[in-house]
Amino acid sequence: MCRHAAWLGAPRSLTSLIHEPEYGLLRQSYAPRLQRHGALNADGFGVGWYDANGTEPVRYRRAIPIWTDANLPGLARIARSGCLLAAIRSATVGMPIEETATAPFTDGPWLLSHNGRVAREAVRGLADSAESPCDSAWLAAAVFARRRAGHPLGDALAEVVIHAGTEDPKARLNLLACDGTSIAATVWGDTLFLHLDDGVLVASEPLDDRPGWQAVPERTLVLASPDGVRIQPL
Numbered sequence: 001m002c003r004h005a006a007w008l009g010a011p012r013s014l015t016s017l018i019h020e021p022e023y024g025l026l027r028q029s030y031a032p033r034l035q036r037h038g039a040l041n042a043d044g045f046g047v048g049w050y051d052a053n054g055t056e057p058v059r060y061r062r063a064i065p066i067w068t069d070a071n072l073p074g075l076a077r078i079a080r081s082g083c084l085l086a087a088i089r090s091a092t093v094g095m096p097i098e099e100t101a102t103a104p105f106t107d108g109p110w111l112l113s114h115n116g117r118v119a120r121e122a123v124r125g126l127a128d129s130a131e132s133p134c135d136s137a138w139l140a141a142a143v144f145a146r147r148r149a150g151h152p153l154g155d156a157l158a159e160v161v162i163h164a165g166t167e168d169p170k171a172r173l174n175l176l177a178c179d180g181t182s183i184a185a186t187v188w189g190d191t192l193f194l195h196l197d198d199g200v201l202v203a204s205e206p207l208d209d210r211p212g213w214q215a216v217p218e219r220t221l222v223l224a225s226p227d228g229v230r231i232q233p234l
């Protein structure tokens with residue numbers, strides 16, 4: 001399983017997800033604490049954030065371990081936004097290790113990451129094509145097809161997860177997506193945690209040992225917006 005994290009609230013830099021917290025994504029790349037599948041997240045990483053001058057995010061992703069990118073700490077310090085997403089990857093056996101297989105995937109204003117695995121046959125019918133044969137790229141393409149059909153972020157995630165999870169009962173489908181003003185995430189087979197302060201942090205596992213991290217129940221959809229956080233069953 002990969003690990004992912006997102007922030008919605010007062011503007012912060014990407015370092016707040018990766019480098020600053022004791023158990024941020026940098027540490028989780030080589031020593032995750034709650035990872036159920038895989039021990040290392042060294043097959044790539046990606047980040048996305050929203051610049052004040054545009055609605056489409058800036059996305060930076062690489063197919064190398066996050067700790068080997070010497071340019072990232074500087075970039076992450078100046079990449080500040082009220083909506084951030086970052087992910088580290090542990091490729092599922094048989095999946096290609098390449099940039100196009102690395103989250104976050106993006107389409108228009110949406111960014112999306114996937115923790116888990118799914119049989120490709122369970123998602124192939126949901127999209128015409130994907131940028132990589134990786135299962136996560138197909139899930140992203142399926143969600144983005146629903147974006148283009150006008151579905152809201154949460155509905156698009158829920159439909160794809162329920163369809164894929166029904167077709168492949170062994171699938172693990174924790175998706176995390178944002179659009180610059182809201183976050184949507186699913187819990188289906190792996191952990192997800194929330195932390196509220198001057199905004200909301202959503203992460204596969206807590207980024208630090210502060211009190212207040214809450215585990216999100218299995219088979220739910222989390223919706224976070226400036227109006228608050230809602231959790232509903234899937």
Ligand code: GLN
Binds near residue numbers: 038093135136
């Ligand atoms: N199956 C996806 C991939 O290969 C996600 C892997 C994961 O969550 N570890 O990239």
